[in-house]
Amino acid sequence: MYEQECVPFAPTLIESMRSIGYSFSSAVADLLDNSIGARATRIDIVSEPSENPSLIIIDNGCGMSDKKLYEAMRYGSSNPLEKRDDSDLGRFGLGLKSASLSQCRKLVVVSKHDDEINAYSWDLDYVIEKGAWMLKGFDTDEIRAFPKIEKLLNMNCGTYLYLNDFDRVREGTKNIIETFNERLKEMEDHIALLFHRFLDDNLIITVNNREIEARDPFLTYHKATQIKRESKIHLKGETITLKPYILPHLSKLTEKDFEKAGGKENLRTEQGFYVYRNRRLIVWGTWFRLERKDELNKLARVRVDIPNSLDYMWSIDIKKSTAILPDIIKKNMYNAVYESVMGSERVHTYRGRKEKKDDNIEYIWERMKLRNGYEYVVNRNIPQIKMLEETLDKEQVKMLDDVIKVLEESFPTASLYVDAAKGNIEEKKAVEGDDKTEELWIKLQEQIRYIKNNGLSEKEYYKAFYRVEPYCDNEIVRQRIKKELEKYE
Ligand SMILES: Nc1ncnc2c1ncn2[C@@H]1O[C@H](COP(=O)(O)OP(=O)(O)O)[C@@H](O)[C@H]1O
Numbered sequence: 443m444y445e446q447e448c449v450p451f452a453p454t455l456i457e458s459m460r461s462i463g464y465s466f467s468s469a470v471a472d473l474l475d476n477s478i479g480a481r482a483t484r485i486d487i488v489s490e491p492s493e494n495p496s497l498i499i500i501d502n503g504c505g506m507s508d509k510k511l512y513e514a515m516r517y518g519s520s521n522p523l524e525k526r527d528d529s530d531l532g533r534f535g536l537g538l539k540s541a542s543l544s545q546c547r548k549l550v551v552v553s554k555h556d557d558e559i560n561a562y563s564w565d566l567d568y569v570i571e572k573g574a575w576m577l578k579g580f581d582t583d584e585i586r587a588f589p590k591i592e593k594l595l596n597m598n599c600g601t602y603l604y605l606n607d608f609d610r611v612r613e614g615t616k617n618i619i620e621t622f623n624e625r626l627k628e629m630e631d632h633i634a635l636l637f638h639r640f641l642d643d644n645l646i647i648t649v650n651n652r653e654i655e656a657r658d659p660f661l662t663y664h665k666a667t668q669i670k671r672e673s674k675i676h677l678k679g680e681t682i683t684l685k686p687y688i689l690p691h692l693s694k695l696t697e698k699d700f701e702k703a704g705g706k707e708n709l710r711t712e713q714g715f716y717v718y719r720n721r722r723l724i725v726w727g728t729w730f731r732l733e734r735k736d737e738l739n740k741l742a743r744v745r746v747d748i749p750n751s752l753d754y755m756w757s758i759d760i761k762k763s764t765a766i767l768p769d770i771i772k773k774n775m776y777n778a779v780y781e782s783v784m785g786s787e788r789v790h791t792y793r794g795r796k797e798k799k800d801d802n803i804e805y806i807w808e809r810m811k812l813r814n815g816y817e818y819v820v821n822r823n824i825p826q827i828k829m830l831e832e833t834l835d836k837e838q839v840k841m842l843d844d845v846i847k848v849l850e851e852s853f854p855t856a857s858l859y860v861d862a863a864k865g866n867i868e869e870k871k872a873v874e875g876d877d878k879t880e881e882l883w884i885k886l887q888e889q890i891r892y893i894k895n896n897g898l899s900e901k902e903y904y905k906a907f908y909r910v911e912p913y914c915d916n917e918i919v920r921q922r923i924k925k926e927l928e929k930y931e
């Protein structure tokens with residue numbers, strides 16, 4: 443045997459590496475991962491509209507020494523099999539260069555660390571010209587000529603990226619300014635979602651001086667979002683944490699809430715697991731085929747936190763936009779949340795399986811068809827509960843829900859059954875008769891007063907009361923509600 447080194451040919455390999463499949467947004471996200479990994483608390487993205495657009499990213503992270511920067515520029519700078527710091531968002535040692543050069547032909551990296559400033563650049567045309575992995579280096583004067591570099595020069599440490607010659611964007615469009623602006627907009631939305639947990643913490647990301655607002659897909663800020671009990675899966679000494687959320691009923695969502703939740707039309711498709719690797723969102727809106735994306739579960743979203751030490755168990759790809767989880771993890775994840783998510787959703791939105799006698803009436807007790815029988819639950823959509831919920835804070839809503847649940851669960855089915863069999867159950871209380879009518883009307887007025895005092899819409903509530911027990915059972919009360927409603931016509 444003899445050996446012979448076989449070095450990859452730079453111009454072709456560097457060109458092939460561009461086609462890993464990054465989108466503009468996923469490429470930028472990979473660059474931001476590096477800044478976050480370097481403990482940056484502020485990242486500024488600057489891009490002015492131009493026929494020859496560029497993108498500048500400046501972070502106030504720890505920066506790199508000359509040696510470290512040189513290493514970082516090398517393809518395959520870190521070993522994907524190595525154990526990573528548990529806040530590290532990197533993996534393959536490729537992101538910095540392959541993400542940038544997937545979109546443009548020139549990448550300049552300037553980094554400041556311990557009062558030392560260094561710069562290198564990958565320039566695809568230069569690599570082709572030289573036919574070798576030839577990096578360009580710059581001295582201080584040359585560094586000062588880069589656009590917007592003053593910002594980095596005024597910082598103690600940090601890193602500056604300058605991406606330009608966006609051939610990949612230019613190729614597909616006649617109007618590069620317009621297309622580039624669209625890309626920037628998509629990128630902003632993407633960043634707002636992927637990094638929402640960092641943005642909600644202490645990270646600031648700006649795009650052309652405008653701060654990006656976190657897009658929390660669980661609407662945790664909303665008082666009617668239900669947060670279910672967290673559960674943990676232990677695996678090879680590591681822990682996966684699951685936290686289910688049920689978004690508020692649609693009637694409680696404003697336009698802005700819908701936007702944050704991913705759009706009104708998309709609620710159904712965006713349900714499912716939201717998988718985070720070190721708090722950075724990787725995949726979302728999927729049940730991994732363990733559950734259908736049902737209308738009934740459309741408000742259910744489960745936050746899954748996986749530490750990077752388990753990377754080897756799931757195949758995360760270089761662009762961090764897909765992740766294939768082993769079946770065993772998927773099944774465990776699903777079992778851990780089945781009851782809290784599918785169970786509670788059934789109560790709130792299992793419209794399809796509700797056994798209803800009359801579609802025009804909201805029954806207080808609903809008969810639910812389960813897999814092996816029936817269950818009676820209190821309809822949380824009746825106005826009597828809704829109006830209370832709307833005036834309570836998140837914790838109180840949860841307590842109210844818990845109280846109703848306890849009542850439901852402690853329902854004395856067995857003794858009711860015995861009494862009913864013996865004929866000992868009184869008929870349903872009368873809902874007609876003058877006294878009863880007045881009693882119902884007074885109760886209703888009390889509630890309307892509460893509704894008014896709390897700034898809720900009386901009209902909507904009158905409409906709801908018209909269809910709900912016990913008011914809908916009393917014809918005179920119904921007529922009076924109708925009259926009230928006519929006043930709004
Ligand atoms: N903005 C940055 N600030 C400080 N260090 C950085 C920055 N970007 C990249 N690096 C360093 O360069 C290395 C290589 O980055 P990259 O090519 O994205 O691969 P990976 O993130 O998988 O390690 C990183 O591990 C990090 O040490």
Ligand SMILES: [Mg+2]
Binds near residue numbers: 476531538
């Ligand atoms: Mg990286």
